[in-house]
Amino acid sequence: MTPGLFHILFISAALFFIGVYGFLTRRNLITMLMSIELILNSVNLNFIGFNKYLWPNKMDGLFFAIFIIAIAAAEAAVAIAIIINLYRSHNSIDVGNAEELKY
Amino acid sequence: MTGSTVIFYLLAALTLVSGILSVSTRQIFRAAIYLLFSLIGIAGIYFWLNYQFIAAVQVVVYVGGIVVLIIFSIFLTQQAGEKLAKQKLGRKIFSALAAFCGFALTMLQVSQNTFYESSEDAVPVNVAGIGRRMLNTNAEGYALPFEVVSMLLLAAMIGCIVIALRSKPETK
Secondary structure: OOOHHHHHHHHHHHHHHHHHHHHHHHOEEHHHHHHHHHHHHHHHHHHHHHHHHOOOOOHHHHHHHHHHHHHHHHHHHHHHHHHHHHHHHOOOOOOHHHHOOOO | OOOOHHHHHEEEEHHHHHHHHHHHOOHHHHHHHHHHHHHHHHHHHHHHOOOOHHHHHHHHHHHHHHHHHHHHHHHHHOOOOOOOOOHHHHHHHHHHHHHHHHHHHHHHHHHHOOOOOOOOOOOOOOHHHHHHHOOOOOOOOOHHHHHHHHHHHHHHHHHHHHOOOOHHHHHO
């Protein structure tokens, strides 16, 4: 079977729900961040697949993917700064220990 | 099965298997390495789709940037050789069930939907075209989002510095 849009959507949906599974089961903030990266990547794959197979005359999906990558990079940097700060004050990066909003 | 099809299935298997291992392994460092392979698999799929620029961006930003950042933060926050705490079996089962039901529902919708392909000619996706569109101010240009994202990156950079600053002992 020649790969087409359906195959790309299959990979994308599978990766999205792998990320959701990881987000629901993990209790460590860094591994939860990894699950979020998987989810964002599946979204990018979706945009690129639709752009390639349904609208090859346009480049909008590509630009959405580029902007999502930029925002994901900013989000990961801020998240890791927060995680390291949390580790300094609580000595743990388990979500169960991060109960207060302000320290 | 042509060579191209075989390569596609290999890339898909690499992406999905390392994604599953990344969310299921109990050693956090291995989880980061499996995530790296999953992201490389996605970059390979972009190459397979002939979108070289986005594949290069994927390798540079995710594989070279975010995964390295995650590995550094693992070094800073985890004790060596310590495994992650075991999760309750019930939580695992219900999470897997929720994820599987969502996946089944999505794939059911996708398989029943008919997609209409555009009949117009394909535009070549090269770096020159992307650059022209990116900095164009007409109806199909992306100059405004480009500027907004640059402001966002600046704000994120300053925010990271402010958050990660060591607070003085007396203010604690």
